[in-house]
Amino acid sequence: MTELIRNPSVMKRAQTEVREAVKGKEKMEECHLPKLIYLKSVVKEGLRLHPPAPLLVPKESLENCTIEGYNILAKTRVFVNAKSIGTNSKYWKNQNEFQPERFLDSSIDFRGQHFELLPFGAGHRGCPGINFAILVIELAIANLLHRFDWELPHGIRRRDLDMEEAFGLTMHKKVPLCLVPKPMAL
Ligand code: HEM
Numbered sequence: 011m012t013e014l015i016r017n018p019s020v021m022k023r024a025q026t027e028v029r030e031a032v033k034g035k036e037k038m039e040e041c042h043l044p045k046l047i048y049l050k051s052v053v054k055e056g057l058r059l060h061p062p063a064p065l066l067v068p069k070e071s072l073e074n075c076t077i078e079g080y081n082i083l084a085k086t087r088v089f090v091n092a093k094s095i096g097t098n099s100k101y102w103k104n105q106n107e108f109q110p111e112r113f114l115d116s117s118i119d120f121r122g123q124h125f126e127l128l129p130f131g132a133g134h135r136g137c138p139g140i141n142f143a144i145l146v147i148e149l150a151i152a153n154l155l156h157r158f159d160w161e162l163p164h165g166i167r168r169r170d171l172d173m174e175e176a177f178g179l180t181m182h183k184k185v186p187l188c189l190v191p192k193p194m195a196l
Pocket residue numbers: 061062063066067068128129130131132133134135136137138139140142143
């Protein structure tokens with residue numbers, strides 16, 4: 011929601027898509043989600059820039075190996091920095107910009123097959139909650155966009171929004187987002 015309010019053209023496009031898919035119905039349901047191609051890109055782009063677990067879960071190497079000239083001994087604790095990979099200019103154009111369009115004509119997905127995007131990790135210990143998580147996120151955002159227009163509180167400008175993140179069990183905004191919902195007549 012913070013990236014959407016910071017990027018009004020993205021908000022508008024996502025909202026138009028959601029409202030057309032749901033066509034006057036009170037609530038967005040699971041059956042509407044396959045139509046929301048742009049919203050899915052918005053969620054992907056959010057997870058690329060703001061992975062809730064930026065270092066995934068620590069791993070331990072089973073045997074000695076060499077990666078790009080670095081010798082890594084067996085039983086070394088290894089962290090994969092998914093946040094840094096997701097914002098590496100080697101793989102991503104305008105790497106720090108929120109641009110969901112980048113996914114519209116790309117096959118890059120977050121299911122552990124594309125190593126440039128790993129918000130859920132990969133392999134044996136990748137996140138088993140991925141399908142549930144994506145479903146809940148898409149449904150929640152779609153309903154927020156369907157039923158309300160969103161504005162910043164009086165006197166707060168988009169560029170004033172504090173994007174700092176804080177550590178916890180997962181990363182979250184250090185300063186909570188505060189928005190004014192304007193209910194939409196159905
Ligand atoms: C946006 C939401 C979520 C994100 C970004 C996320 C991300 C992750 C990541 C990065 C890992 C570690 C993967 C690795 O190190 O390779 C993980 C593990 C795990 N996640 Fe999620 N997760 C999310 C939601 C969920 C949900 C909703 C559930 C359960 C319903 C769940 C259950 C688990 C479990 C049980 C593990 C440990 C798997 C293992 O160690 O074998 N996650 N998740």
